[in-house]
Amino acid sequence: VEAARWSSLASALARVAQDGSTHGLAAHLSAFVASEVMGNLRCLSVLTACVRLVNAMLSSLAISNELERYVHQILPAVLTCVVGKRLCEGPAEDHWRLRHLAALVVGRVLARYKAKYPDLQSRLTRTFLEALQDAKKPLPTLYGAIVGLTTLGPLVVHLLLVPAVPEISRRLAAILDPPPEPAAAASDASKQLKRHAAAGVPPGREGGCGRGGR
Numbered sequence: 771v772e773a774a775r776w777s778s779l780a781s782a783l784a785r786v787a788q789d790g791s792t793h794g795l796a797a798h799l800s801a802f803v804a805s806e807v808m809g810n811l812r813c814l815s816v817l818t819a820c821v822r823l824v825n826a827m828l829s830s831l832a833i834s835n836e837l838e839r840y841v842h843q844i845l846p847a848v849l850t851c852v853v854g855k856r857l858c859e860g861p862a863e864d865h866w867r868l869r870h871l872a873a874l875v876v877g878r879v880l881a882r883y884k885a886k887y888p889d890l891q892s893r894l895t896r897t898f899l900e901a902l903q904d905a906k907k908p909l910p911t912l913y914g915a916i917v918g919l920t921t922l923g924p925l926v927v928h929l930l931l932v933p934a935v936p937e938i939s940r941r942l943a944a945i946l947d948p949p950p951e952p953a954a955a956a957s958d959a960s961k962q963l964k965r966h967a968a969a970g971v972p973p974g975r976e977g978g979c980g981r982g983g984r
Contacts, residue, residue, distance in 0.1 A: 783822055783823060783825075786799070786827060786830055786833070788829075788830070794836070795833060796827065796833045796836035796837045796839070796840055797840060799823065799827055799833070800827075800840035800843045800844050801843065803820045803823060803843075803847050804843050804847045806819075807847035807850055808847070808850075811850070811856070811857065812858060812859050813859075814863045814864075814868060817868055818867075818871070820851070821868065821871050821875055822871070824844055824848055824875050824879075825874075825875050827844075828875070828878050828882060834882065837882075838882075841879060841886075841887065841890075844879070845876070845894075848872050848879070849872075849876065849894075849897060849918075851868055851869065851871075851872035852869050852872045852873050852876060852898075852914040852915075852917070852918045853869075853901045853907075853914035853915055853918065854910075854911070854914070855908055855911055856908075856910070857910070866910075869913060869914040869917060872914075873914065873918045873920070876918060877922065880894060891923075891926075894922060895919070895930070897918075898915045898918040901914065901915035901918075902915035902919065903934075905941065912938070912942075916938070
């Protein structure tokens with residue numbers, strides 16, 4: 771069933787990209803993408819399909835010329851798929867591939883419409899740079915910001931991304947290899963675990979919160 775579904779999607783995307791009869795659909799497809807992304811922020815398959823649809827629209831001679839009027843509508847949706855905090859239900863899902871694909875689509879939008887919108891590159895750069903510099907953003911957003919900046923051209927990489935490498939490395943180290951607990955805190959945690967073990971009560975179950983406790 772899954773293979774058949776993706777085969778049907780691939781056929782539909784190919785038609786969007788190659789069929790001249792899709793002329794006039796830019797407004798409807800742009801609205802569809804914006805609505806579906808905002809309504810399915812944790813459904814990886816829907817988000818991936820939407821990004822692939824935008825990519826097909828950019829490849830369509832019939833649609834791409836009209837699409838410049840709807841850049842303001844599709845870009846927020848695609849950018850969400852680059853730097854969104856969480857784009858799937860579980861950590862095992864490959865949202866990293868979606869972020870990479872969406873970043874490439876952002877690069878295509880910039881290349882195609884920067885003449886029409888002279889401030890487009892600066893707006894995209896600012897969006898990715900803010901995501902990169904916000905220390906409170908999670909690792910997936912940091913990754914999206916990095917791949918997003920790389921699609922904006924070598925000058926952006928040289929001026930903005932390369933100087934940020936030391937700080938990126940520091941943040942990655944803090945996330946992937948956090949410092950050990952202070953000795954006192956570790957000792958206290960050990961004592962608490964031993965006390966619970968001796969009493970036969972699992973940690974976190976003392977208050978009778980049951981299944982719904984937080």
